[in-house]
Amino acid sequence: MITLSRIGQSIHSSPTLKINEKAAQLRAQGESVIHLGGGEPKSCAPFGAIVAASNLLNSGEIRYTPSAGTPALRKAIVDYTQTFYRQEITPKNVIASNGAKQAIMTALLAIIDPGDEVIFPAPYWVSYPEMVSLCGGVSRVVNPESGYIPTIKAFEAAISPKTKAIILNSPNNPSGLTYPESLVSDLVQLCERRDLWLIMDDIYHRLTFDGYPMLSCFDYAQSFDERSKLVVINGISKQYAMTGFRIGWAVASPVLIQAMNNIQSHFSSGPSALLQHAAVAALTGPQSSVESLRLTLQNQRDVLVDLARSIPGLKVEKPHGTFYSFIDFSAYEKSSHKLAEYLINSVRVATVPGLDFGMEGHLRISYCGSMKDIVEGFRRISWALGADGSDEIEIGGKRVRRAECIK
Ligand SMILES: Cc1ncc(COP(=O)(O)O)c(C=O)c1O
The missing domain is CATH 3.40.640.10 (Type I PLP-dependent aspartate aminotransferase-like (Major domain))
Known part of the structure; x- marks a missing residue:
């Protein structure tokens, strides 16, 4: 029998790395996944x-x-x-x-x-x-x-x-x-x-x-x-x-x-x-890449905040920096794990549950990917929350019917 130490048994894997793995797995199966759970900029190293x-x-x-x-x-x-x-x-x-x-x-x-x-x-x-x-x-x-x-x-x-x-x-x-x-x-x-x-x-x-x-x-x-x-x-x-x-x-x-x-x-x-x-x-070396990344992120932050604020009930604080937003979804679902699971399962959007950051009812949504991903991600989230009123959505070329309405 394998007996692990107290540390070996008690330390959990990183939830953000887990979300990366799940998104990669689904992509490998040919699924159209929008990854808004990431923690790294996509630009090239200097x-x-x-x-x-x-x-x-x-x-x-x-x-x-x-x-x-x-x-x-x-x-x-x-x-x-x-x-x-x-x-x-x-x-x-x-x-x-x-x-x-x-x-x-x-x-x-x-x-x-x-x-x-x-x-x-x-x-x-x-x-x-x-x-x-x-x-x-x-x-x-x-x-x-x-x-x-x-x-x-x-x-x-x-x-x-x-x-x-x-x-x-x-x-x-x-x-x-x-x-x-x-x-x-x-x-x-x-x-x-x-x-x-x-x-x-x-x-x-x-x-x-x-x-x-x-x-x-x-x-x-x-x-x-x-x-x-x-x-x-x-x-x-x-x-x-x-x-x-x-x-x-x-x-x-x-x-x-x-x-x-x-x-x-x-x-x-x-x-x-x-x-x-x-x-x-x-x-x-030259520091221009940092400034260029900063400006790209600021632009993406603006688009994300506008899209999120257009969904009734979401509470969105405008981020001052980083490439994360921490959005209060509790008007739709109080359990952030349930909501993150629902979004990846129903519309293939990866996010990170707020509970892992010590605050329930929120999701961490990253804007370090492409602008296209941010726009497409919010189109899907809006539909999944029932905010756009339609019964069907097209995801990666497939028509999907509402799997489950949260509220
Ligand atoms: C707040 C915070 N501190 C530290 C780190 C770790 O950074 P590094 O990749 O340099 O280990 C991260 C990475 O996500 C972070 O978000």
């Missing part, structure tokens, strides 16, 4: 990054690197932090990891003891609760009284003697909203006062719209020195459309970085030499 990686590959000399990342990549991250955060740091403040995901996980492993509590607001990125569980920690979710932004008082009320850290992701996956500057600055100061770690997950920070500013949490800190408990996470995945390259990083005090480096050195060693090389080229 040309310079591809050339850099292929040149290194052709050399055949692809070796281990220092476990915290190559000097060139750490230097590029130092410069990035200066440019986008106006904060001077040194390579001792930097560790490069296999994606921002590993940077967050390694930071938590270095901070959290079993039983320690980690606070984050809902809606939250699906991986935070599982990462905290992997460390033996306990998640404390702060729910907004209304909307998607909790007050500083709600964070304060969630702090207990066991609290070790707060995680904030802005702009937020899944809501697409940025937290107000006053909340970010209050949180930085609250964490300083209460001696808590603050992990800022800034993976989407360059993908904001309508002039929403890129905040630098360092601006609100008393100082950023050896004793600082501020951890800033970022990476190349989203801004450079380089999700598959798996390079992310953390900026923190040298004490934490050293501990993370010790953990990473036994866990995975440094990220792939090839992909670190590509990341350096992306970070130091």
Whole structure:
């Protein structure tokens, strides 16, 4: 009999990866699937990054690197932090990891003891609760009284003697909203006062719209020195459309970085030499692809919001950034899993249930695919919800009759 550990039994697979698999499976069976559940831009990686990686590959000399990342990549991250955060740091403040995901996980492993509590607001990125569980920690979710932004008082009320850290992701996956500057600055100061770690997950920070500013949490800190408990996470995945390259990083005090480096050195060693090389080229090369992606996403966001708002009963907050919208469908169906299942089964539209992000009644709908997919996806969703009044719809060349009316 196979007996798994507590962790082996209790950690769930990522719901977003599960949705990708289901969509791919249906497509392989020839079904016309519209994937609005994705978490990656569809543009190409910057040309310079591809050339850099292929040149290194052709050399055949692809070796281990220092476990915290190559000097060139750490230097590029130092410069990035200066440019986008106006904060001077040194390579001792930097560790490069296999994606921002590993940077967050390694930071938590270095901070959290079993039983320690980690606070984050809902809606939250699906991986935070599982990462905290992997460390033996306990998640404390702060729910907004209304909307998607909790007050500083709600964070304060969630702090207990066991609290070790707060995680904030802005702009937020899944809501697409940025937290107000006053909340970010209050949180930085609250964490300083209460001696808590603050992990800022800034993976989407360059993908904001309508002039929403890129905040630098360092601006609100008393100082950023050896004793600082501020951890800033970022990476190349989203801004450079380089999700598959798996390079992310953390900026923190040298004490934490050293501990993370010790953990990473036994866990995975440094990220792939090839992909670190590509990341350096992306970070130091022309930045026009980021701006072009940002403008494309802003345009797609506008179309999506208009389409969603044209369906009676849906509540839609206009995202400030990212490529996600978090739409309240509860007027039609309160169970987000039931609704997501219904949409994929009846009209072949893939979405991610809000419950996986800690908020029932919502679906996360991505706009990082093509404009055609967004328009077609909403044509199908509107029909599935019974909003367009017709009894039949054409899907991928087939006429489909209403399978089941939700309301
Ligand atoms: C909020 C958030 N943080 C971190 C990550 C992980 O990024 P990476 O692909 O660099 O591991 C994601 C990816 O979806 C994310 O949405």
